[in-house]
Amino acid sequence: MEELLQIAQRKGCKAEVFFSEGHSDIVSFEDSKLKNIDSKILSGVGLRIIKDNKQGFAYTRNLLDKEELVNNALESLKGGVDGLFDFPLTCNLKVLDTYSPEIEQISNNLLVEECKRICDIILQKVTCQINITAQKTISSLRLINTHGTDLFLQSSSYALSTEMLYPYTSASLYRVITGKSFKKADDEYIDFLSNNYKLSLNEVKARSGKMKVLFLPETLYVLLWRLQTAASSSSLYQNISPLAGKIGEKVFDEKFSVFNDPLNDSLPGARAFDDEGVQCRQFPIVEEGIFKNFYYDLYFAEKLKTDSTGNGFRGGISSKPAPSLKHIYVKPGDKTFSEIIASIDEGIIVGGALGAHSGNIPNGDFSIGISPAIYIKDGIIIGNVKDAMAAGNIYETLNNIIAIENKTYLSHGGNCPSILFNDINVIIK
Amino acid sequence: MFYRLKQILSRTTARYADIRYEKLKETRIIFNGKELIHVGTNSSDGFVIRVLKNGGLSSIAFTKFDDANKALKTAEQNACLLSINSKKPVEFAKTEIYKDNFSPFLNEDPRNITIDEKLDLLRKYNNIPLSYEKVVTTNIYYNEVIREKFFLSTEGAEIKEDLITTSIGGLITAKEGSLIQNIRVSAGGSTGFSILRNRESEFENRTKILLELLKAEQAKGGIYNVLINQDLAGVFTHEAFGHFSEADLIEDSPSMREKMQIGAMLGTEILNIKDDPTIPGQLGFYKYDDEGVPVRPVNLMKNGVLSGRLHSRRTAAAFHEDITGHCVAEDYRFSPIIRMGNIFVELGDKTLDEMFDSLGNGLYLLDAKGGQTSGENFTFGAQYGYIIKDGKKTKMIRDINISGNLYNTLKNISAIGNDLVFCETGGCGKGQLNIRSCHGGPHVLIKDLVVGGI
Numbered sequence: 001m002e003e004l005l006q007i008a009q010r011k012g013c014k015a016e017v018f019f020s021e022g023h024s025d026i027v028s029f030e031d032s033k034l035k036n037i038d039s040k041i042l043s044g045v046g047l048r049i050i051k052d053n054k055q056g057f058a059y060t061r062n063l064l065d066k067e068e069l070v071n072n073a074l075e076s077l078k079g080g081v082d083g084l085f086d087f088p089l090t091c092n093l094k095v096l097d098t099y100s101p102e103i104e105q106i107s108n109n110l111l112v113e114e115c116k117r118i119c120d121i122i123l124q125k126v127t128c129q130i131n132i133t134a135q136k137t138i139s140s141l142r143l144i145n146t147h148g149t150d151l152f153l154q155s156s157s158y159a160l161s162t163e164m165l166y167p168y169t170s171a172s173l174y175r176v177i178t179g180k181s182f183k184k185a186d187d188e189y190i191d192f193l194s195n196n197y198k199l200s201l202n203e204v205k206a207r208s209g210k211m212k213v214l215f216l217p218e219t220l221y222v223l224l225w226r227l228q229t230a231a232s233s234s235s236l237y238q239n240i241s242p243l244a245g246k247i248g249e250k251v252f253d254e255k256f257s258v259f260n261d262p263l264n265d266s267l268p269g270a271r272a273f274d275d276e277g278v279q280c281r282q283f284p285i286v287e288e289g290i291f292k293n294f295y296y297d298l299y300f301a302e303k304l305k306t307d308s309t310g311n312g313f314r315g316g317i318s319s320k321p322a323p324s325l326k327h328i329y330v331k332p333g334d335k336t337f338s339e340i341i342a343s344i345d346e347g348i349i350v351g352g353a354l355g356a357h358s359g360n361i362p363n364g365d366f367s368i369g370i371s372p373a374i375y376i377k378d379g380i381i382i383g384n385v386k387d388a389m390a391a392g393n394i395y396e397t398l399n400n401i402i403a404i405e406n407k408t409y410l411s412h413g414g415n416c417p418s419i420l421f422n423d424i425n426v427i428i429k
Numbered sequence: 430m431f432y433r434l435k436q437i438l439s440r441t442t443a444r445y446a447d448i449r450y451e452k453l454k455e456t457r458i459i460f461n462g463k464e465l466i467h468v469g470t471n472s473s474d475g476f477v478i479r480v481l482k483n484g485g486l487s488s489i490a491f492t493k494f495d496d497a498n499k500a501l502k503t504a505e506q507n508a509c510l511l512s513i514n515s516k517k518p519v520e521f522a523k524t525e526i527y528k529d530n531f532s533p534f535l536n537e538d539p540r541n542i543t544i545d546e547k548l549d550l551l552r553k554y555n556n557i558p559l560s561y562e563k564v565v566t567t568n569i570y571y572n573e574v575i576r577e578k579f580f581l582s583t584e585g586a587e588i589k590e591d592l593i594t595t596s597i598g599g600l601i602t603a604k605e606g607s608l609i610q611n612i613r614v615s616a617g618g619s620t621g622f623s624i625l626r627n628r629e630s631e632f633e634n635r636t637k638i639l640l641e642l643l644k645a646e647q648a649k650g651g652i653y654n655v656l657i658n659q660d661l662a663g664v665f666t667h668e669a670f671g672h673f674s675e676a677d678l679i680e681d682s683p684s685m686r687e688k689m690q691i692g693a694m695l696g697t698e699i700l701n702i703k704d705d706p707t708i709p710g711q712l713g714f715y716k717y718d719d720e721g722v723p724v725r726p727v728n729l730m731k732n733g734v735l736s737g738r739l740h741s742r743r744t745a746a747a748f749h750e751d752i753t754g755h756c757v758a759e760d761y762r763f764s765p766i767i768r769m770g771n772i773f774v775e776l777g778d779k780t781l782d783e784m785f786d787s788l789g790n791g792l793y794l795l796d797a798k799g800g801q802t803s804g805e806n807f808t809f810g811a812q813y814g815y816i817i818k819d820g821k822k823t824k825m826i827r828d829i830n831i832s833g834n835l836y837n838t839l840k841n842i843s844a845i846g847n848d849l850v851f852c853e854t855g856g857c858g859k860g861q862l863n864i865r866s867c868h869g870g871p872h873v874l875i876k877d878l879v880v881g882g883i
Contacts, residue, residue, distance in 0.1 A: 031682065033516070034515055039487075039504065057469055062494075081466055299466075318471065360610065363609045367829075368881070369832035369881075
C-alpha cells in the first residue's frame with residue numbers, strides 16, 4: 001500500500017489508498033431445512049489521487065501491477081473531475097471495540113445448530129414455513145494517505161434473520177438479531193415472531209381510508225430513506241432538498257429525533273473514521289422535531305464551503321466515497337410494543353414494504369405495497385389483509401406521530417424503534 | 430487460463446466441482462448536473478468454486494489465486510456439513526458437455542472507442558435536459574461492463590464467453606416551487622456502442638414529459654382499470670409472474686409449489702408468456718449460463734396455463750423437469766442463481782386505439798419506475814400516466830404506484846396489444862444485480878388494479 005502512495009507521489013499527486021478484506025460465511029435455511037452454505041473471501045484496493053485540483057480514481061481486486069493501478073487513476077484525471085479538497089491528517093482517534101475475537105470460534109456447524117434450534121422452538125408453537133439466514137463476517141480495512149494518515153480497523157459481525165412466511169406467499173414477518181459475535185436467539189425474540197404471526201395468520205377484510213399505521217423497526221427505513229435523501233449534502237448541493245434553508249426549524253413531530261451514531265460500539269459496524277479518513281462523530285439530524293444538520297463527505301463539504309461530518313462512505317471497493325448515513329439511531333419513546341398495539345382502535349402494521357425504492361423520493365413521497373399488512377381492531381391483532389398499499393409524504397407523516405416504542409432494534413435501516421402514525425392513507429382492494 | 434483452473438479443480442475430492450474465473454472491466458462516467466463527478470476504466474477479477482460432495486452443494490467466491498486451496502477446502506467442508514444435515518441429497522440434472530469460445534457480434538466494440546469520445550457523447554446528452562430552466566439537476570451515467578468468463582467443470586466443460594453491456598441513462602430532476610419531479614432516461618443493450626449514438630431525441634422527449642409532470646395532478650388512490658404500456662407490461666411480467674417461474678424461489682415453499690403446478694390455469698386464455706434469451710439483439714442475450722448449460726427459450730405460460738419454468742441443474746433434477754440454462758451470476762463475487770433472461774408477454778391482436786376503446790374509463794400508465802415482488806404480491810411504479818375518459822386521454826397524472834396480487838391480476842388481463850417492445854436497459858436485484866435482465870411486452874389492459882396515491 002505504501003508503495004502505491006510513493007508511485008503516486010513520484011507522479012506529482014496527493015493520494016489515498018483504501019484497502020479492504022473480508023471473509024464471510026452465510027448459512028441459509030428454507031422451510032426449516034438447511035439449504036445453502038456460501039462463503040466469500042474478497043479483498044480489494046481503491047486509489048484516489050488529486051493533481052492540479054482534479055481528482056482521479058481507480059480500483060482493483062488483485063494488486064498485481066501497482067503501476068497499472070496508478071496509471072488508471074492518472075488516466076481518469078483527464079476527465080476533469082473536481083478535486084478541490086485535501087485528504088485529511090487524522091490521528092489519535094477514540095479506540096472503538098469493533099472486534100470480538102470470539103467470532104473466530106464460531107463454526108458453520110454452530111450456525112446450523114442455532115437455526116435448527118430456532119425452527120424447532122417455533123414449530124412447537126405454530127405450523128408455518130420458516131426461512132432463516134445466519135451470517136458471520138470478519139473484515140478489516142486500512143486507509144493511508146500522503147498527508148500521513150494511517151488508519152486500521154478490524155470488525156466482526158453476526159446477523160441472524162428469521163422469516164415466518166404466510167401461506168401461499170413469500171410475505172413474512174421477520175426480525176434480525178445482530179452482534180459483534182454469536183448471540184443466541186432469546187425467548188423475547190422467538191415470542192415476538194411466533195405470537196404476532198399466530199395472531200395475524202387469518203386473512204381478513206378491511207376498509208380503505210385514513211387510519212393508524214405502525215411501522216416496525218424493520219420497515220421504518222421506507223420513511224428514513226426519504227429523510228436521508230433530503231438531509232444529504234449531495235441533495236442540498238443539487239438544489240433538490242426540501243430541507244434546504246430549514247436548519248433550526250421545526251419540521252417534524254417533537255417526539256421524533258434521529259442521530260448519526262457511528263461511535264456506539266455496542267453494535268456491530270461502529271466506526272471512528274469514515275472511508276476517506278475523516279473522524280466520525282455523533283450528531284443530531286433531527287432533534288425533537290427540529291432539523292439540525294445536513295451530513296457531508298469531503299467533496300460536498302468543499303462545494304458547500306463547510307467541513308465534512310465524517311459521512312464519506314463507499315458502496316464497495318469500486319465506488320468513491322459519497323455522503324451516507326450508515327449509523328442511524330432513532331430515539332426510542334416511552335411505550336412498550338404491547339401498549340402501542342393495545343392503543344390502536346383500527347390500524348395496520350407494515351410487516352414488510354414493497355416498492356420503497358420507487359416513487360418521488362426527493363419530494364418525500366412514499367407509496368408502498370404492504371406485505372404482510374397486519375390488521376389491528378380494538379387493540380388486538382386479528383389477521384392480515386391482502387392487496388394493501390400505504391401512501392403519504394414524510395413531511396406530513398412524520399408530523400403525525402402517535403407513539404414511539406421504548407426499545408430499538410438494529411436492522412438494515414438503522415437502530416430504530418417501532419413508530420405509530422396517525423391518518424396514513426391505506427388503500428385495500 | 431484453463432490450465433490454471435484445471436490445476437485448482439484437480440485437487441478436489443468431490444464427485445463434481447466447477448470453477449468460474451472472470452475478468453471484469455468497467456468504464457463509468459457520471460455527471461451530476463453540469464459537473465462531471467466520475468470518469469474511469471478499471472479491471473478486477475476473481476473466482477467462484479462450487480462443489481457437490483456427498484449430496485451437499487456449496488460455493489465460495491474468492492479474489493486471490495493464492496487462496497484457491499483454502500477456498501476449495503472450505504467449500505468441501507461446507508458441502509459435507511450440508512450433506513450431514515440434509516435428508517435429500519442434491520442432484521444435478523444431466524447436461525451435454527461443451528467446449529466453446531463464444532464472443533457475441535458487436536456493432537462497434539466499445540473497447541475500440543476512446544474514453545474521450547464516450548465522455549463527449551455523454552456530455553452532449555446531459556446538456557439537453559440542462560438547457561431547460563426548470564431542470565435543476567441530472568444524474569446521467571455511461572456504463573460499460575465487459576465480462577470475460579472462463580468456466581470449467583470436472584465433467585469436462587470448458588467454456589469461454591464474453592458478455593458486453595453498454596448503457597447510457599439516469600435521472601433528470603425538475604423543480605417548480607416546492608414540487609420536485611424526476612424521470613428516468615435510458616438507452617443501451619448488448620450489441621455494442623452504436624446503439625448509443627444518435628439518441629438525442631430520447632433525452633429531448635423525456636425532458637418534455639418531465640416538464641409536463643410539474644403541472645400534472647397527483648394520482649388519487651383507488652381501484653382502476655388500467656392500460657399499461659410496453660415497458661410497464663415488461664416490468665409487470667417480470668415482477669408479478671416471472672419470479673415465480675424461477676424454480677429456486679418456490680423449491681422449498683410447499684404452498685407455492687402446490688399453486689404453481691405445471692398445467693395450472695393461472696391467467697386469462699389470451700395470455701402467453703415466454704423467456705427467450707436466445708433472441709439476437711436484445712439486452713438479455715447469452716449462449717451458456719454459469720453452469721455451462723446452453724440457454725433455451727421456455728414457454729412459461731400458454732393460453733393462461735402454466736407450461737414451464739426456469740431451472741438450474743439442481744432444481745431441474747428436484748422438479749424432474751428439463752434443464753433450461755437460466756443459472757446466472759452477477760460476476761465473480763457470486764455463485765449463480767436462477768434468473769430470467771428475457772421475459773415477455775407475447776404479441777396479442779389489439780391495436781392501441783382498440784385498447785383505449787375497451788378501457789373506456791380508467792388510467793393509461795407509462796414506463797416503469799422500479800418494481801418489487803414478495804410472493805404473490807407485487808408493487809411497481811409508473812413514471813407518468815393519463816386519466817382516460819370515454820376512451821380519450823385527458824389529464825396527466827404523477828406519483829403512481831400499482832400494487833396487486835399475482836393470481837388475481839393474471840386473471841384480470843382483458844386485452845393484449847400487437848406492439849411488442851423489448852427494454853434496452855434492465856436490472857433485477859434478486860440478491861445479486863443482473864444488469865442484463867431484459868423484459869418486454871405489448872400494451873396490456875388489466876382490470877381492477879390497486880393504485881396508490883395520496
